[in-house]
Amino acid sequence: MKTRFLLPAKYKLWGWMIFIPFSIMGLFALLQNFEVQALDVEIPSLFQTDFIFDQKAKESGSTFHMISDNLTNEILGVMILLGCVLLTFSKEKDEDEFIAQKRLESLLWATFVNSILMFLCLILFYSFSFLNVMIFNLYSVFVLFIIHFNLGLRKGKRQLG
Amino acid sequence: MKNNLKVQRAIKNLTQDNLAKLIGVSRQTINAMESSKYVPSTVLALKLAKVFEVKVEDIFQLEDE
Known part of the structure; x- marks a missing residue:
């Protein structure tokens, strides 16, 4: 049986190299509320129901608009996910x-x-x-x-x- | 299911590593098959039979339940 959805074996190393540092950073960011100032941007928010913290959403009355957000958490989250995916889906050398x-x-x-x-x-x-x-x-x-x-x-x- | 992989291997004078390389699997797979921890696919069983020059039923036998 040949398993589908598997990446070449070399990506496993990349997986570790991405997962370990970014998950450490992620834990740090979560516990210390750390944010990289340079990543403060205005981004479109597709589904905003958080009316408590977001005045703009309340005023505009719609759920789609631009909000000010810091991208640190998003980038960390994506990189950790990428590390996880690479580690989970790469083949073994002797698969x-x-x-x-x-x-x-x-x-x-x-x-x-x-x-x-x-x-x-x-x-x-x-x-x-x-x-x-x-x-x-x-x-x-x-x-x-x-x-x-x-x-x-x-x-x-x-x-x- | 019983198997006499070890015996067949001895007849052909093959190590687990040799056999693994011959049929294109890892040594772990051979070991797992011999210790009855893994039942091979049909293709793998046929490949083994070819290497040992015997029938599949000569290597693997169903146990009476």
């Missing part, structure tokens, strides 16, 4: 049907554990702390897969030698 099966098993496991995490999030966090925790939920399925799959691979390799 064969056995590893393909392990890959699918890890994906299923990750989705299952993620749903448990989501359940815990929903019942344990409320209001703004819920939103903060949900940010981690964006990436948790990827992180869970990466951990489970790679640990499984390493265990398999150890059993050989």
